[in-house]
Amino acid sequence: MKTLVTGVAGFIGFHTANRLLDRGGEVVGIDCVNDYYSVELKNARLEKLKAREGFRFYKLDLSDRQAYDETRDAIAGISRAIHLAAQAGVRHSIEHPFDYVGANLVAHMTTLELCRHQPGFEHLVYASSSSVYGGNKKLPFSVDHRTDSPVSLYAATKLANEHMSYSYAHLYGMPQTGLRFFTVYGPWGRPDMALYIFADAIMNGRSIEVFNHGDMKRDFTFVDDIVTGVVAAHDNPPTTSDGAPHRVYNIGNHRSEPLMRLIEILENALGRKAEVHMKPMQLGDVKESFADIDAIRNDLGFEPTTPIDVGVPKFVEWFKAYNGYD
Numbered sequence: 001m002k003t004l005v006t007g008v009a010g011f012i013g014f015h016t017a018n019r020l021l022d023r024g025g026e027v028v029g030i031d032c033v034n035d036y037y038s039v040e041l042k043n044a045r046l047e048k049l050k051a052r053e054g055f056r057f058y059k060l061d062l063s064d065r066q067a068y069d070e071t072r073d074a075i076a077g078i079s080r081a082i083h084l085a086a087q088a089g090v091r092h093s094i095e096h097p098f099d100y101v102g103a104n105l106v107a108h109m110t111t112l113e114l115c116r117h118q119p120g121f122e123h124l125v126y127a128s129s130s131s132v133y134g135g136n137k138k139l140p141f142s143v144d145h146r147t148d149s150p151v152s153l154y155a156a157t158k159l160a161n162e163h164m165s166y167s168y169a170h171l172y173g174m175p176q177t178g179l180r181f182f183t184v185y186g187p188w189g190r191p192d193m194a195l196y197i198f199a200d201a202i203m204n205g206r207s208i209e210v211f212n213h214g215d216m217k218r219d220f221t222f223v224d225d226i227v228t229g230v231v232a233a234h235d236n237p238p239t240t241s242d243g244a245p246h247r248v249y250n251i252g253n254h255r256s257e258p259l260m261r262l263i264e265i266l267e268n269a270l271g272r273k274a275e276v277h278m279k280p281m282q283l284g285d286v287k288e289s290f291a292d293i294d295a296i297r298n299d300l301g302f303e304p305t306t307p308i309d310v311g312v313p314k315f316v317e318w319f320k321a322y323n324g325y326d
C-alpha cells in the first residue's frame, strides 16, 4: 500500500513514515522544510528516511497554490494519506497568526482536494489537537464534549480543519479520521516544546521558565504510542453506515501529569538539577489537559503503554546522543 505522509520531516511525520516502512509499506513524503525550528534537525530526520527502501520525498509547500499540479503528480498512485503538515505551537500563534492561515487552513484545503481527485482514494487521516478543547473545564476531555471555545488561533485552525474535513466527508463520501494529539514527546522531538527547551537549558546551565507558577498538568504522550494510534486509524477507514464517513478521536496517554513531576523525571534522567524560574500563565495556554480515550480504545483497540517515567529517559538518551553530550 502506498501512503502519502505530509509533514514527513516533522517530529510525528518522521516516526509515522518509519513505522509504515517497517511493515513493508511505500511512503510518499511531502514537507516544505520550513525554518520554524532547526532545519538541521528536519534534514537529519529526512536523511534517515531517504536511506530506506520504499520512501520517496518531495519538497513541496502545500499552501502554495501554484505548486498544486506538481504536488498532484508527486502523489500519483497513493490510496491513503496521513496529513501532519502544519504550523504547530500555541504560543507562536499569538505572535505570528498569519503563519497559521497558509500552513493550517490552505494546506488542509489542498490536501482535501488532492485526495478527493486521487483515483481509488480510500482514507485521509489528519492531525487535530487537544487544544480544540480550549476553555472546556470538564475533565478528562471527551470527543463528546463541546469544542466551541478555542483560546488560541492555533486551536481555532485545528477546529476549522475538523469542520472542513467533515464537509468533504459529507459532500463526497471521502473517508476521514481526525486525531486530537495530546502533548507528544520522545526521541527526535521538537526543539520548540517544553521538554526539549528544559533539557537544553539544564544541560547548558541556564534557568528554565515554568508557567502558571508550575501549576499545570499535561497528558504527555510518548511518540511510539501516538504512531501506533495513527497507524491503527490509517488501517481502519470509517464506514458510511452512520452518516458522513468522518470520525474524530483523542490520542493521549490517559494520565494527566503535573508539570513539576515531568521536570523531576527529566532532572533525574539528565543527572542535573534545574534552576526554576516561576512565571505567570501565558496567553493562549490551558492549565490542564487529560484525554478520555474510550472512543479510540473501543473502535481501534488503542492502548498507550509508555508512562513518562519510561518515555522521558528515552527522550534524554536521544537528546544527549543527538547533541553530542557525553
Ligand SMILES: NC(=O)c1ccc[n+]([C@@H]2O[C@H](COP(=O)([O-])OP(=O)(O)OC[C@H]3O[C@@H](n4cnc5c(N)ncnc54)[C@H](O)[C@@H]3O)[C@@H](O)[C@H]2O)c1
Residues within 6 Å of the ligand: 006, 007, 008, 009, 010, 011, 012, 013, 030, 031, 032, 033, 034, 042, 060, 061, 062, 063, 064, 083, 084, 085, 086, 087, 088, 089, 102, 103, 107, 127, 128, 129, 130, 180, 181, 182, 183, 184, 185, 190
Ligand atoms: N507534537 C505535538 O505535541 C502535537 C500536539 C497536537 C497536535 N499536533 C499536530 O500534529 C501534526 C504534526 O506535529 P509535529 O509535532 O510533528 O510538528 P512538526 O512541526 O515537527 O512537523 C510539521 C511539519 O510540517 C511541515 N510544514 C508546515 N507547513 C507546511 C506546508 N505548507 N507544506 C508542507 N509542509 C509543511 C513543517 O516543515 C514540519 O516539518 C501537526 O499538525 C500538529 O499541529 C502535534
